[in-house]
Amino acid sequence: MAALDTDEVIRLEGVWKIFGERGAEVITALQQRQLTASEVYMEYDCHIGVADCSFDVRRGEIFCVMGLSGSGKSTVVRHLNRLIEPTAGSIHVFGRDLLALKPKELRRLRAHEIGMVFQHMALLPHLTVRDNVILPLAIRGEAQARSWQVARDCLALVNLSGHEERYPAQLSGGMQQRVGLARALASDPSLLLMDEPFSALDPLIRRQLQQEFKDIAAQLQKTTVFITHDLAEAVNIGDRIAMMKSGRIVQIGTPDEIINHPADDYVREFVAGAEK
Numbered sequence: 001m002a003a004l005d006t007d008e009v010i011r012l013e014g015v016w017k018i019f020g021e022r023g024a025e026v027i028t029a030l031q032q033r034q035l036t037a038s039e040v041y042m043e044y045d046c047h048i049g050v051a052d053c054s055f056d057v058r059r060g061e062i063f064c065v066m067g068l069s070g071s072g073k074s075t076v077v078r079h080l081n082r083l084i085e086p087t088a089g090s091i092h093v094f095g096r097d098l099l100a101l102k103p104k105e106l107r108r109l110r111a112h113e114i115g116m117v118f119q120h121m122a123l124l125p126h127l128t129v130r131d132n133v134i135l136p137l138a139i140r141g142e143a144q145a146r147s148w149q150v151a152r153d154c155l156a157l158v159n160l161s162g163h164e165e166r167y168p169a170q171l172s173g174g175m176q177q178r179v180g181l182a183r184a185l186a187s188d189p190s191l192l193l194m195d196e197p198f199s200a201l202d203p204l205i206r207r208q209l210q211q212e213f214k215d216i217a218a219q220l221q222k223t224t225v226f227i228t229h230d231l232a233e234a235v236n237i238g239d240r241i242a243m244m245k246s247g248r249i250v251q252i253g254t255p256d257e258i259i260n261h262p263a264d265d266y267v268r269e270f271v272a273g274a275e276k
Contacts, residue, residue, distance in 0.1 A: 008095075009191055009223045010057035010080060015089030017075055017247075020046030023087040037246060049075040050086070051247040062217055062224045064238030066231065072247040073227045077193050080225060081114050082106055094190070111140055115184030119196040122180070123168040129155070129179050130164035136187040147186075154182035157216055174205040181213065185220070192217070192224040199228070210236050231270060235259065243267050 018026045022044045029035055029044070030051065037048050050072045057063040065073045078084040079091055082098055091098040094113065101109065123132050131138075133154055134147040142150075155161055158178040168176055177197060184192060194213075198206045214237055217224055228234050234241045235255040243251045243258065243266075251263035262268040 007059050008056050009059050009061075009093065010055075010063075010225070011090075011092045012056075012076075012079070013054050013090045015050055015053045015076075015079060015091060016087045017049035017072075017079070017084060018046050018087045019049050020044060022046055027088055048072075048247045049084075050079070053089070053247075053249050055242055055249065055252055057223060057225060059223055060221045061239045062214070062226055062237055064226045064228060064234040064241045065244060066228050066234045066241060067244035068229060071244040073229075073244050074195055075247075076244070077195055077225055077227050080191075080193055081110050081116065111136065112187060113189050114191045114193060115187060115189035116193040117177075117180050117184045117195070117197045119199055123176060123183075125168050127167075128164065129160065129166050129168070129171070132168065132179055133182045133186050135183060140187070150186050151182070154185045155179075157185065157219075158182045159212065172205075174201055174209060177201065177209060181216075185216075185222075190223060192222050194224060194226045196227050196229065198233070199230070206233070207236075213237070231258075243270065 016023070016027050020026070023046060026040055026044050026046045026048070030040070030048075035043070040046055040048055053076060055063075065076055067073050075084060079086055080093060080098075082101075086099070093109070124135070127135070130148065130151045133151040137147040137150060151164065152161070155164065158181050160175060160178050160182065163171070163175070168179065171179065180197070198209050201209065210233060216222070226234075226237055235258070238255060240252060240254055241258050242249050245266050251258060251267050253261070258267065259271055262271055
């Protein structure tokens, strides 16, 4: 393997995820034969989650992974903090072999260096906005005074100053997602993983949050992996875009390269559909 670039935050090389007990056999079969997903299921009782994925993410970059439902994009992002273990391949984060980390090291990485925002915010309804935001700090045992100051700062970043004492049920969907982002920022992670965070929102609120997030990421220099099924969102947010189909990455490029130089008919049709 080539030496890791000091400007790389993430490097995946040849990552496979096969769901089922015969994963190694499936990988060998796929490398030797052109099997479809249904043929893999019928022959091996396995499902292809990710197939031979490789990419790097650079410091300060917003790297979008996009594709249709079932393309493998959310499975990929869950490998980056080992919520999912790969069947094969290597994953390096901050220059460290993610698969070699012991449980204590992995917990520390998740708590201090990686923040994650999901489509469904998973806010705790019985906690105030402030207490939801400081939850990662409370788990780490941070002092209350410092945690409250962090909450104020993070809520100001997402334009929710003055809402500290409200509860999630008192907020709109867009405001709840802002709280989720503030919570992810509270531990000051170097890497953000965003799994379709705005997809459930109305289009106007979605576009507003996209711009706000871009501004925050630029201001704080947060390296981000952003999962989406919306090409317009990927083009608006991403420095580079990885297009996925059936568990495989079919093209990686800048928004201009994806739109103007599609690698195959799948990407070409995706782009044409987005333009209609």
